[in-house]
Amino acid sequence: MPAEVIQGIWIPFGGTCLGASCVFLMKNGLHSMVQRALAGFAAGIMTAASIWSLLIPAMDQAADMGQWAWLPAAVGFWLGVLFLLLLDKTVPHLHLGSSQPEGPHIQLRKASMLLLAVTLHNIPEGMAVGVVLAGWMAGESGMTAAGALALSLGIALQNFPEGAVISMPLQAAGIKKRDAFAYGVLSGAVEPLAAALTIWAAGLVLPALPYLLSFAAGAMLYVVVEELIPEMSAGVHSNIGTIFFAAGFTVMLALDVALG
DSSP states (O other): OOHHHHHHHHHHHHHHHHHHGGGGTOSSOOOHHHHHHHHHHHHHHHHHIIIIIIIHHHHHHTGGGGGGTHHHHHHHHHHHHHHHHHHHHHSOBOOTTOSSOBSSOOOOOHHHHHHHHHHHHHHHHHHHHHHHHHHHHTTOTTOOHHHHHHHHHHHHHHHHHHHHHHHHHHHHTTOOHHHHHHHHHHHHHHHHHHHHHHHHHHHHOGGGHHHHHHHHHHHHHHHIIIIIHHHHHOSSOTHHHHHHHHHHHHHHHHHHHHHO
C-alpha cells in the first residue's frame, strides 16, 4: 500500500488522539461556549469537505453523462443520508449535552452511549478519506494525492476538538483521566477502519466511484445537520458557533484549493 494511502488513513485518527490527550493537560471540563465553537468549527470543515472534496468530484467523474452528470451525485447523496438515518435509529447512542438517548432502549453506561454517538459521527469521515484515496490510486482524473492529503488534514483538524469534546466531559463527570482518554481514542478508531473498507470496496466497483463520493458527502452532511448545528446553536450567544462554522469552512476551503 502506498505511503500516501497509509498517511491519509491514519492522519485523521491522530487528530482524535491528540484531542483526547487534552484530558491530561486541562483540569476542568470544556466551557459550553467552547463546545459550541468547536462544534461550529467541525461543522464548517465537514460542509466544505462535502462540497469541494466529494460532491463536485462526484459530478466531475460523471461528466460523460452530460446534463445528467448530477444524477449519480444526487443518488449517492441520498443513500448516504438514509444510511446515517438507519444507523441513528438502530444504534443506541447519546449526544453530548442531551439527557435523552436515541435509538433502541438498551441499558448502557452514559460513557458508552456518548462513545457510540461520536463513533457514528466518525464513520462518514473515514469513508470520505477512503473514497478519495481510492480514486487517486485508480488514477481517476481530478483525484490527487495532494487532494486526499488536504481532506485528511481537514478532518484531522476537526477531529482534534472532537477528541477533547468526548474525553474531557467524561473526566469532569468523574471518570479517570486514563479511561476518559481511552474513550476519546476509541471514538476515532472507526475512521481508519471505515477508510480501509471503503478503499477495498471502491477497488471492487470502481464505476461506482461517483456514488461512493456523494454517499460520503450525504452521510457527513447528515451529521452536520442532525448533530453539530444543534450543538453550535444551543443556548444564548449562539453566534459563536456560526462564526466558528465560517472559520472551519474557510480553513477546509483553503486546504482543498492550496493542496488539491
